[in-house]
Amino acid sequence: MTDEELDKQWLIERCEEEEGAQNRIEVDKSTSNLHPLVSELRDDPKRYEGRRSRYFSDRSNAILSALIHAAERRNCRVSVSTWYGNVLFDLETTQIGIYLRLNKECRLTLTCERTGGGRKDFVDSDRRQIEGRLNEVFILLYGYVYDRREPDRQLKAKREQHAIANRVYEEITRQRAIDATARKLAEEQKRQEAAKEQALLEEARLWRDSQLLRSYAESIRVLTNGQHSPELVQWLEWATATADRIDPVPKRVNSLCGEQV
Template sequence: MSQKVGRQSLYDEVWTDPVTDVAGRYGLSDVGLAKLCKTMGIPLPARGYWAKVRSGAQVKRTPLPSSGRFREVASLTRYDSEQVKAKKAIEQRAKETKKSLGQVPVPVEQTVQHPLVTTAKQRLARLDSASEKRLLSAPDEVLDIEVTAGSLDRALALVNALLLGLSNLGAGVEIDREKKRTLLIFESTHFGLKVTERITRREHVETPEEKKAKERYWKSADRYGAQYPSIPRYDYFPTGQLTITAGHWPSRTWNDTGRTRLEARLAEVIAGIVALSSEIRAKEERQAREAEERRQRQLRYEQELQRWEQERALFEELEANAVRWERACRLRRYLEAVEANSGGEGTAEFSEWLAWARAKADWVDPLLKAPDPLLDAPKPKRPGHWWEASE
């Protein structure tokens, strides 16, 4: 969960521990933390600062300037020591994977073709590219590729080399037709894979034919029955620049750049996907632990609530029995007073009433549990209508 970190707090951290350690606490790279500190106006220790500190030298800190136009707080996610350790292990694995792969070739003429690439080539080549953006895509049928016709062969060659390289590491791939995506399956994790082409757009400039079509519409006698000319607002242009995206949250993205195309960085992409699978698995395991902790907390709460309710019910029963016992004692004292006041010469009717009253006192007394055939029975029901009586 993200938290607000102020300038002063972050300044104290980067001058107490090396930037590498502080960056790891927040899941950032050294460069990422340096950029953040720059936007917040936080000076960083110069090169050699920590060597001087370790040697015991007294080195002054660069003071934190006044806030002025700088950001006061940043929203950061703080990781515990175990998470930082796991992140470093994932990064180390990515480096080792990239080193072991070396240069991954992407031949134009593919002697070995992944079956899903073959199917995608056949299906996408048959699609109509006359849509507004001219993108070819059928993610519910074949691999999730969204490119123009001019970039299709290159995208397929790139995906083919990528899938073959991943399959050598034990990864699988399948089409999720329901969610319209391509799923990579690697070390018990499932995450999406997509290749897209960047498209630029510009405001559409009306052609002479479109202008004439609009004029004909406005001059038409039956204008309300005619259809207004369909003129696009933008024109879209392919760039040939491809992007590979893996995962969703977390995710990784690799783009063509002005200096390097994705074909030259395929080992980096594969290593990044391997690292991403470890990150996703760690996230899923953490979420599973958190879910189990929530379940255990809920279970403890329900057990404690049940004990509380049982204790409450027993106490209420205790109080009720005490009240009933007091009522029974009060009735008996009253009957003793009535009998004493009668002078001992009561009639048979009085004796009968006295026996009845003492039975009621016994019925109220919880210590005796004496039943009463009339009061223990349910309350008589009001008679219904004549048609109900016949049922």
């Protein structure tokens, strides 16, 4: 399932739980069992200077206390606004402020305001009182959470796309590095092969020169009709030694066969 499908399933399940009779929020009308946060709001009216529109009575305090207990059972973080005296419910990254007031018709009104925008009023009526609608507060909260998850899903999708793009880029970069290394290796092998060929040609040239020197020295010896003047003998020895010195054959045979020639 996609993240969106999972979030929709989560929302449906949470709403079904709130609509179930076993999870109905009951209001304890006894003022002796108020949640400590409600007692704090009731007993220190001057602490929250911005709460002039808030309404506090035994009934409203009991409703607020029931909501706070229910929020804690649903793993919401509960706190009180330091200025307005709203009770704040935090779930995931969504926050709503809860307070009770009297509207223009002097009907008790439970107001839920989402931090960042969004508001819903639950108004007392002759047909239905607020006490019977408290579970709707959490259905509203779950809807806000679902809406807040949408940009999170979009952000997650973008991050996944960026991650894929980064992996593709890294793979392209890695492959380019491999190709560059392979090209360098091929170029080096080609250079080495060219150097070997050049060395081979140089050996062949030296061999040819050594053979030419030997033939030249032999021609001089033949043309002198066996004369043995010191100058001739010295020159013939020098020419033959030079031919032997530049002749690459003995060295090559030794390197290839390990035999001294």
